[in-house]
Amino acid sequence: MKMGLMATKVGMTQVFLDDGVRVPVTVLKLEPNVVVSKKVSEKDGYTALQLGTGMIRQSLVNKAKKGLFAKANTEPRRHLREFRVDPAKMDTHELGSQIGLELLEGVTSLDVSGISKGKGFAGVMKRHNFAGFPGSHGTHEYFRHGGSIGMRAKPGKVLKGKRMAGQMGNETVTVQNLRVIRVMPEENLVLLRGAVPGSKGKIVEIYPSTRKPKALPGVGGQALEEGSKNPMKASKAGSKGKPAAAAAPKKK
């Protein structure tokens, strides 16, 4: 995995591209991430950079953390995360140095990890999109139930992984391949196409995407020209047709 950074989710809005395409975007604020400590394989068994971001009052920092920040010669930060880094690349970032938008240079899409909004203990209709039961025709006290959960004496148990009611949300979610629409270095803002997990003001982790950028009218992308390698695959044929059709009116 490539090295990532911490950013704050600001919220969503929409922007116009030059040719008039309206794009829904999530705004992320990327305050400088400071290298607080380095994990090395000799001592820790792995290599990683510990980054910190966001300011915090001195009174909220315990002694252990104070020592950590003093070593890196930085002010205390509220959020700390470790990002795995290749051993060979460990030297590119000094202890106490700041990493910001420059890490995103030349990156067209990002993967974003965050903690999704908690929905509490949710029923199967909300949590797993079950259909529920008819609102009439004799349905009695069974409107939002999931129905049967298994067979009879054989297998005599409920199969593992059966989708049932339970905690929904408040878990780590990663959204892959969000297109970078705009980078605003003066304001430390990044505009990504689409939604990002979590509520406004929360920290998310951003990584250069491991995937090929998707075709997007008005923005383009490598996938625009390429389809599936397997011509027999019906599902892929459709997905190939769509971006091509979307691009066609532009090219003619």
Place this chain on the structure above:
Amino acid sequence: MANLISMLEQKEVRTDHPKFQVGDTLRVFFKIKEGDKERVQVFEGVLIGERGAANRKAITVRKISFSCGVERIFPLYSPRVEKIEVAQSGHVRRAKLYYLRDLRGKKARIRERE
């Protein structure tokens, strides 16, 4: 946080449009792409409603085209809206003129604003 969003939205608001109100007759010059070529289409009709704020603002314009009512919704600050002209300013007492949809001819007139 919310300020950042509104800052971004305000940035896209264009100031080159003239002032107009619901009830006015507008000429919207809208860029249309036909294959490679781009041309400007003029849509002239009554402004029957606005929705949204800042860069999300959109206007609904209604006209009668060959005795068939046509409504178009334009994102007001889209780069594809080349310009807007006010052909006639009208006096109305409502924010949304949806009642015009049920009216034809003489009844669908709007009093001119002084």
